[in-house]
Amino acid sequence: MIRVLSYVVALALLVAGAVWLADHPGTATVQWLGWRVQTTVPVLLGALLAIAAFLTWAFHLLAGLTRMPGRWADDRRDRRRRKGYLALTDGLAAAAAGQLGAARKLADRADKLLADPVLTRYLAVQTARLAGDADAAREHFNAMLERPETAVLGLRGLLDQALAKGDAETAVDLAVRARTISPADSWLADALFTQLVKLGRLHQAQDLVADARRRGAWPAAQANHRRALVLNERAARAAADGDSRSAVTFAKQALAAEPGLTAASLHLATMQAAAGQMRRAATVLEKAWARQPMPELARAYAALAPEDPPLQRARRLEKLAAARPGDAESRLALGEASLNAKLWGQARKHLLAAAELRPSAEPYRLLARLEREEYGNQAAAQAWLDKAAAAPPGPAWQCGACGAKAASWSLSCPNCGAIDGMNWVICPSSEPLRPAAEQGSFPASTAEIAQR
């Protein structure tokens, strides 16, 4: 509206000026360099306007011409950069697809076009890895250390190589260095923890747990779990060194960090029993049983008074089982103790209940023993044994990494050495719970580096 108004006003002023000039024609004379021009004032003004318009146009044309080479160079640079990025992403895709030849060609092209080693180094690394050239990859990783923006990637690459070689000392050094740059990286904290535990550097592992929690690398629950693992190892080591006081302290601290760590309960109860504190040891085992009934706990409970006659042991075990009366493991423990005490009726009742709660080989095998020992009935015993052979296995410790089963818990898998991989599995399968080969930390796909 305002624009329309201003046009109207300008037009009115122009028309008024033209009318005024027409009303006052007058003459003007210009004398210059021997020329003499005589004309009317409106014509002179028109000529001046035309000259001004021409000069403005000529000036713009000249300015455009002088800027031309710069703009042309800019365009060329932009085109090169675009082509460079295209070669880089295509190269990464080729590397991810395992096409070594294409990846190599595109890496060279990206290197030439972008002339930025920070950007192209990653593709060069992937190409070297694809070609199985560990030395070239190491060279690239080392070069990455020189720039702060790629230093962590370089350290992680070198760490991967150290882990693949099983060089724990170097891996620890590299992980510690990488953590100074990237302290909240949970993978780094995991890798460092594993290597420290493998090297038996428990003190350092304990410090790492506190630091990883403080820096947000691990959530509180995970940090507590790892703290309990380290303290439990320290308890075991102190016990082996004959330092039972420290062993008790560490085991108690481990249980405070994670009350469900059965191994710590077993350590503590064993140390207390050795010190003659039978009542305390029994309480520790009863508490552990209440959390998760396990044969190991029942065995330790029975071992608290190895001199007990079977009948007394069966009576004592009732106290342990009372913490989880309806559990198959409780019925199984009571059934076996009753069988040992020749309490046939009790044994049959508990074992049949256990078999019903959790049909598995163990109660069937004990029922076969019962048939043999109570009645000498070989045919009935064989029937139970046949059932046992066809039944699913009972609960066991199983490694999440390789699927290996074990009768007792250990921090590192006896089969594959994975740290903290053993889980108490009620229905163990023969399949590993997760792939055995740990994936490398160095991002293997373009999508992964895109997330960085």
Ligand SMILES: [Zn+2]
């Ligand atoms: Zn394993």
